[in-house]
Amino acid sequence: MEGGILRDSEDHSLLTAEDWFITHSPDMFYSKESTYSEVVGDNPSSTPAYDQRCVNFVSGGCEPVAVISGENLEKNSQETHKLGKILEGKRGISDYLIEEDAWDCLWEELIVNKKGAKTFLDRGMDTKNYNFSEEMIDLMLEEVNRLIDKYRSSPWNSKQTANDLVSILAEHKVALEEELIEVQVGARVLTEDDFLGPNTRRELNRKKLQDAGADATTDIRELTSGDYQDFFKKLDEKMHAARMLHKKEEVVREERRLKMEPLK
Numbered sequence: 001m002e003g004g005i006l007r008d009s010e011d012h013s014l015l016t017a018e019d020w021f022i023t024h025s026p027d028m029f030y031s032k033e034s035t036y037s038e039v040v041g042d043n044p045s046s047t048p049a050y051d052q053r054c055v056n057f058v059s060g061g062c063e064p065v066a067v068i069s070g071e072n073l074e075k076n077s078q079e080t081h082k083l084g085k086i087l088e089g090k091r092g093i094s095d096y097l098i099e100e101d102a103w104d105c106l107w108e109e110l111i112v113n114k115k116g117a118k119t120f121l122d123r124g125m126d127t128k129n130y131n132f133s134e135e136m137i138d139l140m141l142e143e144v145n146r147l148i149d150k151y152r153s154s155p156w157n158s159k160q161t162a163n164d165l166v167s168i169l170a171e172h173k174v175a176l177e178e179e180l181i182e183v184q185v186g187a188r189v190l191t192e193d194d195f196l197g198p199n200t201r202r203e204l205n206r207k208k209l210q211d212a213g214a215d216a217t218t219d220i221r222e223l224t225s226g227d228y229q230d231f232f233k234k235l236d237e238k239m240h241a242a243r244m245l246h247k248k249e250e251v252v253r254e255e256r257r258l259k260m261e262p263l264k
Contacts, residue, residue, distance in 0.1 A: 067164040071171070077107035131188045135197035137180045144173050 054062035066082050073079040080103050087093050098106065109115045114122075132140070148169050156162035182188045190196065192204060 064161050067161050067168065069164075069168045072168070074111060077104045077111075080104070080107040131183065131190055131194040132179065133190055133194065133196045133200035134180060134183050135200055136195055137176055137183065139197075141173065141176050141180070144169050144176065148173070 066086050068079055068082055081100070084097065084100060084103050087097055110119055148166055150156065151162040151169075152166045179188070183190070190200065190204065192201070192208075196204065
């Protein structure tokens, strides 16, 4: 879902509210009363559709008021000012917000001098202890390019949030392109513990068997063969049909329950 518009997660095509609810709505929604009406509303066949909760429960609709970069928050205090501006004037928060003149000092004490409570920098996460294969990076670049093209075009390019997002995505694109070159020239050596696409993992397994003196063509199942492709395709279709049936049954039960409730 982008900006409250209901889209298919695979091909990004527009969906009606009812179709999105049946096929994409998380199962946890079913545990809440009147969820179907909250999501779908009174016009389930409208296209493009908006999640009704954007209208009813989110101030200003389902559109971000700011885009914050964790990487930039670590580099400079400008992201701190973004956060502060968002909190200004908010009931129950602004009364406890310190003056803007002190925001830079606060950032320096927390991020640079590492004083006070723990921040995201104290989690001990090392992003360099794993690699992505070339095919995985290609897919990430494809998605990053799609998002850059979308949000630097009208009507998004008139919004500061979209411009900030494009700037962040452009930085990620450069980093991915650099990583892709490192993988291609062998500067990053891939292992079976890395994030590998199916083709890369298959080739890695073949090489492993060949190094062990085995016949890779006979010892590894070729899961891309026609027989296996047909098997997995049918399996996926059955699982999708089962999910659709389950969610439709839930919707029907919810509608019956609402109809049986006494009028208040």
